[in-house]
Amino acid sequence: MVNSVAQNVRQQMLATIDRTTWLEEPLRKKLLEKAQDIDFFCGYSDWIIDAKSLDDYYANFEVVDDELLNATTAAMREVVKKLYKGLTETRQLTTAVDLGFFAYDPFNNTVFFTIDQFQQPLFEPSFSKKFLYGGLGYVFGHEVTHAFDVLVRKWDKNGLPVIDWPPHSDEEYLKRVKCLTDQYSSKTLYGIHLSGNYTVQEDICDNNAVRLAYKAFKALELSSDPIFPGLNLTDDQTFFLSYSQKYCRKASEEFDTVTLKYYGDTHSPSPYRVNMTLSNYPAFAKAFNCPLGSPMNPVKKCAVWE
Ligand SMILES: [Zn+2]
Numbered sequence: 001m002v003n004s005v006a007q008n009v010r011q012q013m014l015a016t017i018d019r020t021t022w023l024e025e026p027l028r029k030k031l032l033e034k035a036q037d038i039d040f041f042c043g044y045s046d047w048i049i050d051a052k053s054l055d056d057y058y059a060n061f062e063v064v065d066d067e068l069l070n071a072t073t074a075a076m077r078e079v080v081k082k083l084y085k086g087l088t089e090t091r092q093l094t095t096a097v098d099l100g101f102f103a104y105d106p107f108n109n110t111v112f113f114t115i116d117q118f119q120q121p122l123f124e125p126s127f128s129k130k131f132l133y134g135g136l137g138y139v140f141g142h143e144v145t146h147a148f149d150v151l152v153r154k155w156d157k158n159g160l161p162v163i164d165w166p167p168h169s170d171e172e173y174l175k176r177v178k179c180l181t182d183q184y185s186s187k188t189l190y191g192i193h194l195s196g197n198y199t200v201q202e203d204i205c206d207n208n209a210v211r212l213a214y215k216a217f218k219a220l221e222l223s224s225d226p227i228f229p230g231l232n233l234t235d236d237q238t239f240f241l242s243y244s245q246k247y248c249r250k251a252s253e254e255f256d257t258v259t260l261k262y263y264g265d266t267h268s269p270s271p272y273r274v275n276m277t278l279s280n281y282p283a284f285a286k287a288f289n290c291p292l293g294s295p296m297n298p299v300k301k302c303a304v305w306e
Pocket residue numbers: 142143146202205
């Protein structure tokens with residue numbers, strides 16, 4: 001079930017690239033190849049439980065008890081070495097081994113995630129499809145979109161920065177990025193402006209992920225999908241509710257202001273991860289009948305991938 005959500009969402013990324021009119025050939029072909037190649041990896045690689053392989057992998061690491069920077073530099077050295085070497089023959093798990101999250105690794109063109117994520121509120125075998133895609137589908141969509149964010153859109157499926165973006169396609173892409181950065185930067189939380197330039201990577205992914213998940217959900221056969229008793233919501237409304245709930249949180253003003261002032265998070269604050277993303281998506285306005293020009297259905301909308 002989890003795998004089919006991942007595959008269906010990736011399929012929608014392929015469809016998105018395919019119908020994006022401002023992508024010229026052969027750029028489109030290269031991006032399609034990359035999207036087709038994205039792998040999903042849960043858990044850990046076999047080599048990691050082999051002592052010798054692990055020793056080899058960390059052979060050049062100098063770990064000193066009281067010096068985090070040292071270890072981080074050694075880790076970075078390994079990453080750079082790999083980059084120069086090109087594709088590793090076997091895909092090795094480099095991130096998210098024990099961190100308990102989802103991550104896209106551009107060196108391996110792989111979305112990693114750990115098994116502990118598959119519990120409520122993200123996953124439960126009995127979840128209705130609308131709820132599953134609104135949460136888990138969105139998360140996969142977010143990571144898949146990282147393969148096409150500002151930073152690594154020029155990297156090919158082997159993690160090498162060799163995809164050439166012709167001037168017209170490049171210009172169209174960056175125009176859409178600017179729309180997003182300006183939009184997010186114009187918003188405030190507790191009187192502090194968001195930094196659209198700083199969070200743009202994640203904002204690109206948030207905005208596309210909800211689209212990928214929604215389209216994947218709409219492509220399903222839904223006749224037997226259970227509804228929530230007592231909730232007078234349509235399928236589409238439930239999908240968006242599931243998405244929004246992912247960012248339900250309790251945070252103090254102090255936490256938010258410190259995070260914003262000192263760039264503590266590359267993601268936008270949760271209220272904007274929900275409201276901005278959904279107000280940029282016409283399907284949301286349609287699902288909730290938001291009049292054009294209202295806060296959740298502004299006339300000017302932004303998205304890099306549509
Ligand atoms: Zn992200």
